[in-house]
Amino acid sequence: MRFIIVLFIGISTSVFSQGDILAKEYFKNGEYEKALLEYKKLYARSPSNITYINQIISAHQQVEQYDAVETFILELLKRVNYPAFLVELGYNFELKNDTENAQSYYQKALSSIDNKVNNVFTVAKSFQDHSLLEEASSAYEKAMVINPDYNFDLQLAQIYGEQGDIEKMFASYVSFSESNPAILSNVKRAINDFITEDGYNENNVLLRKILLKKLQEEPNILWNELLSWLFIQQKDFKKAFLQEKAIYNREQQSLDRIMELGSISVNEKEPDVAKAIFGYVIEIAQNEDTKLRAHYNLLQLEIKENSKENYSAIKNKYLELFKTFGSQARTLNLQISYAHFLAFYLNETDPAITFLEDLLKQPINRLEKARVKLKLGDILVLKEQFNKALIYYTQIQRNLKNSTISQEARFKVAKASYYKGDFKWAESQLKILKASTSQLTANDALELKLLITDNKYEDSLQTALKRYAKADLLAFQNRNDEAITVLHNILEKHKTKPIIAQTLYKQAQLFELKAQFEKARTNYEAIIENYRDGILVDDAYFNLAKIYENALNQPEKAKTLYEQIVFHHADSIYFVEARKRFRALRGDAIN
16 A cells, blocks of 8 residues: 555656746746646646746736736635735735736835734845845845844845845945955955046045945954055055055954955055065064065065176075074075075076085975976976986975976976977877966966977977077066077077967067067067967967057057957957956946
8 A cells, every 4th residue: 555655756856846847837838828827737737836836927917917916816815825926915916017006016015014014024035036126125124123133234235236226235235245244355355346446437436435434433354454445456556555555453363364465465566565565574574484474575575676787685585584584494485485596696507506416405395306307407497407307306306296396397398409409209298287276377387398399390400499499588687688599599580480470479579678669569569460370379368458558558459459359259268357458448237
């Protein structure tokens, strides 16, 4: 008997499920009469199923059977007290252009919240489902007055946004973040759709005023955090720094947020602000490691900004820091950086090698040793002692298999082989790196592999490719003028070779490093004009746009170039940033 009952239930459930699927399919295909028939069957079996009720209403309305809907809902209201049906009835009258009755039922639905505040959940949702935003906001606002424990600021913010009431939207988001600080990142994401990089934009000004008023009325680091975030979006890092200092002064906890702002300032090419930030950290940090990181970052900035005449002073700063913080594992980053500075800036390669070899004798772990060996390999490549470099890179691969640093070492093996003209071995290593877990390594590997593959068969001696590799090596050695000359020779002597586009691009990048922006512009324009179908055209558009925007101060030309990427190169790695810059220059809100 039990088996028969189970079998019956199984068959009934199966039939029920098939009916549901059939009804959905009919409705989806616009066969509303058939859908209505199926949903009525389902409703007869499950008269409390709200989905079937709503679908019956919708199907009737799709075929303009409004009287049938009215009868159906009135019968429902006799059977069950569900105020959302009042909204449905009102909306049905609205479809009949009977505004008076529609408003009457909307008001009854809103009044039901006075009697039972929990009704707000179904009533407000029903209003929103029909885009009745004014009524939905009234429902939420009424419920919050009746029961202050309810918080519908998020729902209200979304409604105000749809209505275009930006000030009320911002106020609701800010209020919501105060009671739900754990999801502040979601609030920032929502607000970000309505602000731009322009601090004078109306929406930016509105948000800033709301936050400043909050800060005056009830000091809370949340308002400082939101102000800091807003200023970062506007790229006003000085003002962001002021807010971050205010947060730190109140909390007296971690300096990580301030350090992060310093890194952002570096990336956004605001070195003066970055230096002020790192200097501040050095001055007030109690934690020695934090202070050391700030010193390290400050030194990297000074190296970039200074010329050879000041290198001896920078060297002395390194040595003073070693006296202060020691030469143990804790200063490993600083020590590797010092060796790099000696070799690549002071051209003191032998002292740099000796320094790193001594560092290897220190009690450091395998990963730390790998990092030292990676830099040793780089310096040996700088000296064009490729075979010795390959030994260090190979040791890293052997000792730390499948790690990120091992993959980086394999790429350096490929790069060193490429520099010395062993393209076959370089290519074999690059094929393995296509599946690298490090996206950066994988991208670099693919770029180099394409360069070799596209040009290795052009002539049996591979002359153009070898010259290009030589220029690449010179650039790695910071001998940019010589690299530019070699690239110029390729452009003159190999005019018909496919490597020309890559040569123009590489030379343009070197021109940019030397702040020769007009020369860089000429190269990028040559790529766009002559190699429109090549893989570098989106790179050329993007870099040329940045030159016009930042170096030549011609935003309209920059906007036109970003637009090319947005509308014609949707698969470009620059697409997201190009769209953002295009919208910013056009004056849109940034999404």
